[in-house]
Amino acid sequence: MLQRPTSFATEALRYGLIVLVLAFIVFPILWMVVTSFKPPQDVMVSPPRFLFTPTLDNYVHAIWEKNFLFYIKNTLFISVTSTVLVVVAGALAAYSFARYNVGDGHILFFILSTKMFPAIAVILPYFLIFRDTGKTAVGRFLGVGLDQPGALIISYTMFNLPFAIWLLVSFFQDIPRELEHSARLDGLSRMKVLRKVVFPLAAPGIAVTGVFTLIFCWNEFLFAYILTRKTASTITVGVESFFTLQGILWGPVAAAATISVLPMMAFVLLMQRYMVRGLTFGAVRG
Amino acid sequence: MSQSMSIPASQTRRPATMSAGMSDRWFSILLITPAMVVILVFALLPLAYALDVSFRFADLTRGRLGDFVGLDNYRIVLADEAFWKSVGVTLQFTVSAVALEMVLGIAIAFLINGATAGKGIIRSLMVLPLATSAAVTGLFWRYLYDTQFGLINYFLGLLHLPQPNWLGDYTIALWSVVLFDVWQWTPFVALIALAGLQALPKEPFEAAELDGASTFRVLRTLTFPMLKPVLFLVLVLRTIDSVRLYDAVAVLTRGGPGTTTESMTFYLYRTGLKLFRMDYASTMAVFFLYAMLVASLFALAPLLKQFSTRASEG
Numbered sequence: 001m002l003q004r005p006t007s008f009a010t011e012a013l014r015y016g017l018i019v020l021v022l023a024f025i026v027f028p029i030l031w032m033v034v035t036s037f038k039p040p041q042d043v044m045v046s047p048p049r050f051l052f053t054p055t056l057d058n059y060v061h062a063i064w065e066k067n068f069l070f071y072i073k074n075t076l077f078i079s080v081t082s083t084v085l086v087v088v089a090g091a092l093a094a095y096s097f098a099r100y101n102v103g104d105g106h107i108l109f110f111i112l113s114t115k116m117f118p119a120i121a122v123i124l125p126y127f128l129i130f131r132d133t134g135k136t137a138v139g140r141f142l143g144v145g146l147d148q149p150g151a152l153i154i155s156y157t158m159f160n161l162p163f164a165i166w167l168l169v170s171f172f173q174d175i176p177r178e179l180e181h182s183a184r185l186d187g188l189s190r191m192k193v194l195r196k197v198v199f200p201l202a203a204p205g206i207a208v209t210g211v212f213t214l215i216f217c218w219n220e221f222l223f224a225y226i227l228t229r230k231t232a233s234t235i236t237v238g239v240e241s242f243f244t245l246q247g248i249l250w251g252p253v254a255a256a257a258t259i260s261v262l263p264m265m266a267f268v269l270l271m272q273r274y275m276v277r278g279l280t281f282g283a284v285r286g
Numbered sequence: 287m288s289q290s291m292s293i294p295a296s297q298t299r300r301p302a303t304m305s306a307g308m309s310d311r312w313f314s315i316l317l318i319t320p321a322m323v324v325i326l327v328f329a330l331l332p333l334a335y336a337l338d339v340s341f342r343f344a345d346l347t348r349g350r351l352g353d354f355v356g357l358d359n360y361r362i363v364l365a366d367e368a369f370w371k372s373v374g375v376t377l378q379f380t381v382s383a384v385a386l387e388m389v390l391g392i393a394i395a396f397l398i399n400g401a402t403a404g405k406g407i408i409r410s411l412m413v414l415p416l417a418t419s420a421a422v423t424g425l426f427w428r429y430l431y432d433t434q435f436g437l438i439n440y441f442l443g444l445l446h447l448p449q450p451n452w453l454g455d456y457t458i459a460l461w462s463v464v465l466f467d468v469w470q471w472t473p474f475v476a477l478i479a480l481a482g483l484q485a486l487p488k489e490p491f492e493a494a495e496l497d498g499a500s501t502f503r504v505l506r507t508l509t510f511p512m513l514k515p516v517l518f519l520v521l522v523l524r525t526i527d528s529v530r531l532y533d534a535v536a537v538l539t540r541g542g543p544g545t546t547t548e549s550m551t552f553y554l555y556r557t558g559l560k561l562f563r564m565d566y567a568s569t570m571a572v573f574f575l576y577a578m579l580v581a582s583l584f585a586l587a588p589l590l591k592q593f594s595t596r597a598s599e600g
Contacts, residue, residue, distance in 0.1 A: 239422055
């Protein structure tokens, strides 16, 4: 847009407002990190204390007494497995949609429409089905049952596939067809073209899709809350164990929240360039 | 930054003569098979199951699924005041949260777009709430809202403003959930609107400038019409998310005080997994799904078309 001549006053006003907005956005996160380093006696005080001697007590409490690393380990295993499944199945399908236009857009349309499914509508059947499979030998072996990782992996794979396919289609469309064409003329099979030409070229897009999927799985709450109790619980459910009879232990909650949020923030900052594209399913190539 | 909602690409089809061995058609079907199996089995099968349960008696405290009862569950659910109240709460939340996020987000996008320096760092700080989980940061917001130790009331006290009981007051609790949602999702609207603004072509605006058009006129006749597809997309994405409100309610208020913040999703969860009336809960799920499908026919059709054209153009 065209820059109109601006006075110093309007610029000052603009930056004043921007600082206000940023303060509103950053402050809750900042206060969470600050609280996580407070000595326990400084957390539940009124008025809130801004000056204190930082300590790691809350982290020690979260990790040793509440066993928070256990939830991190579960979350990591479930999220990474789901992400791998989503990316592999999604990339194959997305390539097919982008290049061969299989189903003339109708199948792709159907896949997007599953995004409208309210998760809660399938969660009761999931609960009933996994309750049954968990009792069978095969279900136990594969870990597909209530409070077992397989149930969440299936749920997350299903619920992230539509998003991943749409985003990946947009990335595959950016790759010029000519390269595949000449590789085919050189006598490579279709599968080889896919492996040696297409996927390496689409690697950044595949990585971006993977990171987005990982973030969604990492932060998921509804399925984790309903399908797990203890052994397969993820961090979002794990923080619930900080509710005690004396009330919520805010210091350790802040520590646990900080541990679980920081890696995702790092990812988001790394992927800033692709944020808009990822959040709109590839529709806006910001 | 470049952006395109629809790329006019020439329809170049792969020549059919290239197919040695497997045909393109079979190869393309083979590629989508794993994903389609997952989607069909794990989306449609559970839905069929929910539909089946919605026609049966199913009280989990009394064991397994019971007999067919016809439309009884539908009659009971549609006459259930608590159900309609949860629908009301959901609509109230969706309309207010999405409206606030859109207005604030667009305003912030204009604010940042006009900034001369520091856009990079501004954007970096803006994306942070999007990385957090509503369940984890939402829980921490309870601490911010706390009437005794909370920072929000502390600041209000310094300014000699009233210090409400954010999560305990019947008239305020839902607004506190809205405020949290606005905190988390306004940056999302702002980021996408900003990308839209930065991708606008320069020429029409230069011409308008030469003609001496007022700022308001430029906004009304040029900027907003050109931004419309992007803004519509954001609106739809936010609406879909908001009607499923669960995480924030679960960690902030648990539906309370009373049932003033009980969203449809939360009521459904409570009916099915706390009261173990799977039949009523499944009926609500079917109803919810039906409402979403109808809504998508009317509101999402243009968006889906936009998506599909883009896909088939690739």
